[in-house]
Amino acid sequence: xxxxxxxxxxxxxxxxxxxxxxVEATPYRKRKRRTLMRHxxxxxxxxxxxxxxxxxxxxxxxxxxxxxxxxxxxxxLVRVRxxxxxxxxxxxxxxxxxxxxxRG
Numbered sequence: 001x002x003x004x005x006x007x008x009x010x011x012x013x014x015x016x017x018x019x020x021x022x023v024e025a026t027p028y029r030k031r032k033r034r035t036l037m038r039h040x041x042x043x044x045x046x047x048x049x050x051x052x053x054x055x056x057x058x059x060x061x062x063x064x065x066x067x068x069x070x071x072x073x074x075x076x077l078v079r080v081r082x083x084x085x086x087x088x089x090x091x092x093x094x095x096x097x098x099x100x101x102x103r104g
Contacts, residue, residue, distance in 0.1 A: 002085045004040050005099045008059045011036045044088055051096060061101040070094035
């Protein structure tokens with residue numbers, strides 16, 4: 001998992017916690033959000049923000065070849081593209097940003 005994807009996941013967690021009322025949008029959290037966004041390419045932040053308008057989870061893992069946002073099986077070409085850590089891959093069906101979770 002690339003640093004940008006890790007930052008996207010952390011940003012999404014922060015956004016979800018604030019949106020669901022688990023935590024308040026304090027100045028610290030706003031600074032944290034800006035810091036995270038600085039470590040993500042601008043084009044990816046724009047895609048993420050656009051997706052957040054439609055989906056709670058804009059960044060989702062791929063498990064057993066399926067997008068965990070819409071649960072559609074991904075074509076083989078998309079799964080191959082996911083193996084390139086420098087490429088931002090989105091689901092053809094729902095548009096969410098995809099990543100392969102690290103096995104631990």
